[in-house]
Amino acid sequence: MDHERSLRERLIDVGAELVASEGTGALGLREIARRAGVSHGAPRRHFPTHHSLLSAIARRGFAELAGRVTALEAAAAQSTPRERVRAIGRAYVGYALENPGMFSLMFRHDLLDGSGEAPSGEPRLRESTLPLFGLLVALVGRCGVAEPSVTAAALWANLHGVAQLWGWGSLPLALGEDPATDVERLVDAAVDAHLGGAPA
Amino acid sequence: MDHERSLRERLIDVGAELVASEGTGALGLREIARRAGVSHGAPRRHFPTHHSLLSAIARRGFAELAGRVTALEAAAAQSTPRERVRAIGRAYVGYALENPGMFSLMFRHDLLDGSGEAPSGEPRLRESTLPLFGLLVALVGRCGVAEPSVTAAALWANLHGVAQLWGWGSLPLALGEDPATDVERLVDAAVDAHLGGAPA
DNA sequence: CCCACGCCGTAGACAGTGTCTACTGGCGCT
DNA sequence: AGCGCCAGTAGACACTGTCTACGGCGTGGG
Numbered sequence: 001m002d003h004e005r006s007l008r009e010r011l012i013d014v015g016a017e018l019v020a021s022e023g024t025g026a027l028g029l030r031e032i033a034r035r036a037g038v039s040h041g042a043p044r045r046h047f048p049t050h051h052s053l054l055s056a057i058a059r060r061g062f063a064e065l066a067g068r069v070t071a072l073e074a075a076a077a078q079s080t081p082r083e084r085v086r087a088i089g090r091a092y093v094g095y096a097l098e099n100p101g102m103f104s105l106m107f108r109h110d111l112l113d114g115s116g117e118a119p120s121g122e123p124r125l126r127e128s129t130l131p132l133f134g135l136l137v138a139l140v141g142r143c144g145v146a147e148p149s150v151t152a153a154a155l156w157a158n159l160h161g162v163a164q165l166w167g168w169g170s171l172p173l174a175l176g177e178d179p180a181t182d183v184e185r186l187v188d189a190a191v192d193a194h195l196g197g198a199p200a
Numbered sequence: 201m202d203h204e205r206s207l208r209e210r211l212i213d214v215g216a217e218l219v220a221s222e223g224t225g226a227l228g229l230r231e232i233a234r235r236a237g238v239s240h241g242a243p244r245r246h247f248p249t250h251h252s253l254l255s256a257i258a259r260r261g262f263a264e265l266a267g268r269v270t271a272l273e274a275a276a277a278q279s280t281p282r283e284r285v286r287a288i289g290r291a292y293v294g295y296a297l298e299n300p301g302m303f304s305l306m307f308r309h310d311l312l313d314g315s316g317e318a319p320s321g322e323p324r325l326r327e328s329t330l331p332l333f334g335l336l337v338a339l340v341g342r343c344g345v346a347e348p349s350v351t352a353a354a355l356w357a358n359l360h361g362v363a364q365l366w367g368w369g370s371l372p373l374a375l376g377e378d379p380a381t382d383v384e385r386l387v388d389a390a391v392d393a394h395l396g397g398a399p400a
Numbered sequence: 401c402c403c404a405c406g407c408c409g410t411a412g413a414c415a416g417t418g419t420c421t422a423c424t425g426g427c428g429c430t
Numbered sequence: 431a432g433c434g435c436c437a438g439t440a441g442a443c444a445c446t447g448t449c450t451a452c453g454g455c456g457t458g459g460g
Contacts, residue, residue: 039439
C-alpha cells in the first residue's frame with residue numbers, strides 16, 4: 001500500500017459511503033475525488049473512466065451482498081434447504097432496502113461498463129451474481145423441484161422485483177399498511193409460490 | 201394547438217423516440233430541444249426542470265403500456281381469468297424487452313420528480329401503475345386465491361424482476377439457450393407458481 | 401386605430417461535469 | 431550521481447442544466 005491504503009481502495013470507499021448517504025446522483029467523478037482529498041484528475045490513474053469507477057463501486061456492493069449470504073449459509077448450515085432459501089430471500093431484499101442507492105447502482109446497466117473488463121481477472125460485472133445464483137439453484141434443487149435452474153431464476157426474479165418495486169414506492173402504496181411486515185409477506189409468498197404450498 | 205402540435209407534445213415525442221433509439225443516457229435537455237428544432241431554453245416554458253420533462257416522457261411510457269394491456273383485455277374478454285393474467289404478464293415483460301430504454305426510464309426513481317406533481321390533475325408518477333395493478337388484483341381474485349392483493353403484488357414483482365434481470369443480461373447468461381423461448385418459460389413459471397399448479 | 405400587455409421562444413451567462421494533456425515532485429534502479 | 435518512471439496536480443476543452451434579459455408576435459381595451 002502507498003499511504004496506508006491505496007488511493008484506488010479509498011476512492012471505492014468514499015464512493016460507497018457517498019452512494020449510501022446521498023444516492024446515485026451524488027456519484028460525480030469530481031465529487032468522489034474531492035471527498036477523497038485528491039484532485040479531479042487523480043482517479044484517472046486508477047480508473048480509465050468514470051464508468052469504470054462506478055463499476056468498481058458496484059462490485060463492492062455485490063461483494064458485500066455475497067458476504068451477507070455466505071455468512072448466513074455458514075451459520076445455518078443444517079437447516080432445511082427451504083429455510084435457507086427463505087433466509088437468502090430476506091437477506092436479498094433486506095440488503096436492497098437498507099442500501100437503496102447501492103442496489104440501484106448495482107443494476108444500472110448504463111453507467112456500468114458492459115463491454116470487456118480488464119484482463120486482470122476481474123470478471124465482467126453482470127457475472128458477479130453467478131455464484132449466488134448457483135447457490136440458489138443448488139438449494140432449490142434440494143427442495144425437489146422439476147427444473148431447478150428455471151425455478152431458481154424465476155424465484156430470483158421475484159425477489160429482485162419485490163426489492164425494486166418496493167423501493168420504488170408503488171408496492172407499499174398498493175398494499176398500504178405497515179412497511180416492514182408486508183415486505184416479508186411478499187418474500188414468503190414468493191418462496192412459497194415457487195417451492196410449492198407450505199410443506200416442511 | 202399552436203404550430204400543428206404544441207411544442208410540449210413534440211418534446212415528449214422526440215424524447216420517446218430518443219430513448220428508444222439511443223437509451224436513457226441520450227436524454228439530455230439540450231439534445232431533446234435540438235432534435236425538436238428549438239433552442240435550449242424553450243423547454244423551460246413547458247417543463248420547469250429537466251426532471252419534469254423526463255417524468256412526462258416516462259408517463260408516455262406508462263400510458264402506452266396501459267394501452268397495450270387494455271387492448272389485450274378488450275380483445276380476449278371471455279377467456280379464463282388465468283389466461284388473461286398470463287397474457288398480461290407476457291405483455292408486461294414483452295414491453296420491457298422491446299423498449300428497454302423507456303422501461304428503465306419509467307422506474308428510475310431518481311430522474312423522476314417524486315415530490316408533488318402540478319395540481320392540474322396529473323397524478324404522481326408512481327401512481328400511474330395503480331389501475332393496472334387493480335386490474336391484476338381483480339383477475340387473480342377471480343382465480344380463487346386467498347389474498348388477491350398480496351398474490352397480485354407478488355406476481356407483479358415477479359414479472360417486473362424477470363423483465364429487469366433479463367434485460368440486464370444476467371438471467372439469460374445463467375440459463376443459456378435461446379433468448380425468446382426462455383423468457384416465456386419464466387413468465388409461465390411465474391404465473392403458474394403464484395396461481396397454483398396448472399389447473400384450468 | 402394604436403398602444404400596451406402577455407406569452408413563447410432566443411441568446412447569452414454561469415457554475416459544474418467528464419475527459420484530455422502538459423507538468424511536477426519524489427522514489428527506486430543501474 | 432543521474433536517470434526514468436509514475437502518482438498526483440493544474441489547466442483547458444466541450445458539454446450540461448439552470449437562470450436572466452431580451453425580441454417578436456398576437457390579442458384586447460381605450
